[in-house]
Amino acid sequence: MKTIPTLGEILQAQGVSRRGFMKYCAATASLLALPPAMVPRIANALEQARRPSVIWLSFQECTGCTESLTRSSSPTLEGLIFDSISLDYHHTLQAASGDAAEAARHAAMQENMGQYLVLVDGSIPMGNPGFSTIAGISNYDMLMETIEGAAAVVAIGSCAAFGGIPGANPNPTGAVSVQDLVKDKPVVNVPGCPPIPMVITAVLAQFLTFGQLPDLDIHGRPMAFFGQTIHDRCYRRPFYEQGKFADTFDDEGARKGWCLFKLGCKGPITYNACATVKWNAGTSFPIESGHPCLGCSEPGFWDKGGFYAPLSTGKFDSGEKLAGAAVAGVALGAAAAVAGRRRQAKYTKEA
Amino acid sequence: MSLKEPIRSAIPYRRGNVKPLLNEIIHALDRLLNDDEPTVIDLASLPFAPGELEELEDALGKGELNAELDALGKSLIRETAYPGVWWLEHRNTEGEIVGRYIEITRSPEILMSQDADIGAGRAKLRDSFEDSGPEFNKEAGK
Numbered sequence: 001m002k003t004i005p006t007l008g009e010i011l012q013a014q015g016v017s018r019r020g021f022m023k024y025c026a027a028t029a030s031l032l033a034l035p036p037a038m039v040p041r042i043a044n045a046l047e048q049a050r051r052p053s054v055i056w057l058s059f060q061e062c063t064g065c066t067e068s069l070t071r072s073s074s075p076t077l078e079g080l081i082f083d084s085i086s087l088d089y090h091h092t093l094q095a096a097s098g099d100a101a102e103a104a105r106h107a108a109m110q111e112n113m114g115q116y117l118v119l120v121d122g123s124i125p126m127g128n129p130g131f132s133t134i135a136g137i138s139n140y141d142m143l144m145e146t147i148e149g150a151a152a153v154v155a156i157g158s159c160a161a162f163g164g165i166p167g168a169n170p171n172p173t174g175a176v177s178v179q180d181l182v183k184d185k186p187v188v189n190v191p192g193c194p195p196i197p198m199v200i201t202a203v204l205a206q207f208l209t210f211g212q213l214p215d216l217d218i219h220g221r222p223m224a225f226f227g228q229t230i231h232d233r234c235y236r237r238p239f240y241e242q243g244k245f246a247d248t249f250d251d252e253g254a255r256k257g258w259c260l261f262k263l264g265c266k267g268p269i270t271y272n273a274c275a276t277v278k279w280n281a282g283t284s285f286p287i288e289s290g291h292p293c294l295g296c297s298e299p300g301f302w303d304k305g306g307f308y309a310p311l312s313t314g315k316f317d318s319g320e321k322l323a324g325a326a327v328a329g330v331a332l333g334a335a336a337a338v339a340g341r342r343r344q345a346k347y348t349k350e351a
Numbered sequence: 352m353s354l355k356e357p358i359r360s361a362i363p364y365r366r367g368n369v370k371p372l373l374n375e376i377i378h379a380l381d382r383l384l385n386d387d388e389p390t391v392i393d394l395a396s397l398p399f400a401p402g403e404l405e406e407l408e409d410a411l412g413k414g415e416l417n418a419e420l421d422a423l424g425k426s427l428i429r430e431t432a433y434p435g436v437w438w439l440e441h442r443n444t445e446g447e448i449v450g451r452y453i454e455i456t457r458s459p460e461i462l463m464s465q466d467a468d469i470g471a472g473r474a475k476l477r478d479s480f481e482d483s484g485p486e487f488n489k490e491a492g493k
Contacts, residue, residue, distance in 0.1 A: 018465035020422030023441050026461075027449040029393075036391035036452065235368075235400035257401075275398050281447040288401060 007208075008047035021047075028209065031202045033224040045209045052208060053108045053116040055146055056090040059139040060132050060166040060175055061122030065157040066092050068194035069201070071280070085204055088116075091134070102135050105146065113149040117207065120178050121156040123166045127174030143181065152186040152213055153178060154203055158296055161189035161220070168302035179220060188213055189220040193296035198277050199225045219299060221271065230267035230293045233275035236260065249290070260287060264308035266295030368399055369407045379455035380435055389456035404451075411436060411453075418462060424449070428459055 005013075011021055025043040029036055058066070070093075087093065088108035089101065096104055108116060120143065125131035129138035137145075147153055155178040158164040166175035179187045190199055203222060206214050214222035231237060239245070239259040246253035247262055259265070267275075270293055274285040286293055292308070295301045372392070379390035394404065412432030420426035427440040437459050441450040 017422050018467040019420060019461055022461055022465070023420075023423055023426060023450075026452070027441060027443075030395050030450050033396065036393055233398040235398050235403075276396060282395065284401070 005050070006047065007049045007051065010051075028205050031198055032206055032209070042209055049208045051086045053112040054085045054087050054119060054204070055105055055108055055116060056087065056119040056121070057142060057146060058091050059120065059122030059124050059143070059160070060173065061157065061159050063092060064194040065121040065200075066090075068197045071197055085208070098135065109146065109149050115151050116149065117204070118147050118150045118153045119156055120153060120160045123159040123163050123175035123177060124181060125166070125173035126176050127172070131173040140181070143178070147182055147185055150185055152188065152207070153182050154188045154190060155179065156190050156200055157195055158191040158193045158301065161191040162299040164193065165302055186213055187220055188216065188222065191219075191221060191297040192272065193294075193301075195297070196225070196273060196277050196279065199273065217271065221297070225273040225277070226271040226297065228271065230270045230272055230275050230287070234267055234287055235275070236287060254290060260290075260292040262310050263292045264306065264310055265292035266298070266301070266304075266311065267293040268311060270295040270298050272297040368397065368403050369410055372397070372407060373410060376433075376436055376453065376455060380433075383435055383455055383457070389454065392453040394451040394453065408438065411438060420461065426461070428462060
C-alpha cells in the first residue's frame with residue numbers, strides 16, 4: 001500500500017500557517033454543527049488524518065448533485081479534493097476517460113482496499129441493465145463491484161438515497177436506491193434535489209476528522225443536518241403560529257413575508273438544514289426567496305401530491321391530522337435538539 | 352451580482368432574534384469577567400430572518416480594533432463597540448464567507464502568533480542569516 005501523507009504534512013508543505021489551519025478547523029466545526037470549543041480537537045485529528053480515497057459513481061442522475069458540490073464554499077472544493085480527500089474517480093471531474101478511467105477506479109480500489117469511500121449519485125435501474133451503462137458495465141454491476149472493498153457508501157441526492165425522479169411513478173426503469181441494494185456496508189444518505197453542498201462535504205469531513213460516520217436518523221440521514229424540520233427552524237414560523245399566511249404569490253401576505261403553508265410549503269414534514277445552512281454561500285433558501293419548500297429531502301417527494309397543494313388538502317388528509325403532525329414535529333424537534341446536544345456532549349467528552 | 356457579499360434585504364424582517372442574542376452576550380461577558388471563561392457563538396447555526404444579521408452587526412457597532420488576517424483567504428477580526436465582544440468573519444480563497452462568529456474573549460486566539468508558526472519563522476530567520484554569509488555579517492558589523 002502506498003504511503004499517504006497526513007493532512008498536516010500536506011498543509012505544511014504548502015506553507016499554510018497555523019492560523020490558516022485554525023481557520024480551516026473553525027469552518028469544519030461549523031460545518032459539522034459542532035460547538036466551537038471542539039476546534040482544538042478537530043485541529044489535532046485533522047493534522048494526523050490521511051487523505052481517504054474517494055470513488056464517485058454517477059448512475060441515473062442529472063449531475064445536479066455534482067453541480068451542488070462544486071458550489072460548496074466551506075471548505076472549498078479545491079481544498080477538499082487536494083487537501084482532505086483523494087478523488088480518484090468521478091466522471092464529470094476527472095481528466096481520464098474510457099479504459100484509463102476504469103483503470104483508475106480499479107487501482108484506487110486495490111491500493112485502498114477496505115478503506116476507501118464510495119459516493120453514489122443517481123438511482124440504479126433494475127428493469128433492464130441496458131437502461132444505464134458506463135463503459136459497457138451496468139450500473140448494478142459497477143456498484144456491487146466497487147463497494148466490495150469500501151469502508152462505507154454515501155448516497156448523494158434523493159435519487160441515490162430514495163430513487164428520486166427516476167423512481168417516481170410509474171418508475172419506467174425499475175429504479176432503486178443504493179440502500180435497496182447495499183446491505184453489508186454502512187450507507188449514509190444525503191438526500192436533497194440537490195443536497196446542500198455543505199452537508200456533502202460535512203459527511204466527508206466527519207469521516208476524515210473522527211474516522212467514523214455521523215449519527216443517522218431512521219432514513220439513514222446525518223442527524224446533525226436532518227434532525228429538525230425546515231418548519232422548526234424557519235424564520236417565518238412565528239407567522240404560522242399567528243395564523244398569518246400568504247394565499248397567493250402576489251398578495252399582501254406574500255409581500256409581507258408571511259408563512260407559505262397555504263401555498264404548499266412542505267417545511268413541516270421535511271427534515272433538512274436549508275433554514276440554517278442556507279444556499280449559495282449562506283445567502284438564502286427557497287422560503288426566504290418567497291417559494292414554498294418542496295420537501296425534496298424526503299423519500300418519494302415527487303409522488304406526494306402537487307407542490308403547491310397545502311399539506312392539509314393533500315396526502316395528509318385533514319387539518320386535524322396536520323395539526324397533530326405539527327405538534328409531533330415540535331416534539332420531534334425538541335427530541336432532535338436533545339439528541340444533538342447529546343451528540344455534542346459525546347464528542348466534547350471524548351476530546 | 353456577486354454572491355461574495357451578503358445580499359441586503361430590501362424589506363427588513365424583524366423577528367426579535369437579536370435581543371435574546373445580545374442578552375446571551377451579556378451573560379457571556381459575566382462569565383469572562385468572573386470566571387475567565389471565553390465564549391464563541393457560531394452565527395451560522397442561528398436561523399436569522401433577512402436583515403437580522405445586519406441588525407445584530409449594527410447593534411454591536413465598531414470598536415477600537417480592526418484586524419485583517421490573510422491566511423487561506425481573508426478574515427476580519429474586529430472588536431465591537433463593547434470591549435471583549437469580537438466580530439469575526441472568515442472567508443475562503445475565493446472571497447466567500449465560510450464562517451461568522453462572535454467571540455467573547457479578551458483577545459481571539461487567532462490573533463495570537465502560534466507556536467508552530469513562531470518555530471517555523473525562527474528557523475527561516477536563522478537560515479536567511481546563515482545563507483547570507485560573510486557579507487551579511489560584515490554589514491551587521493560582525
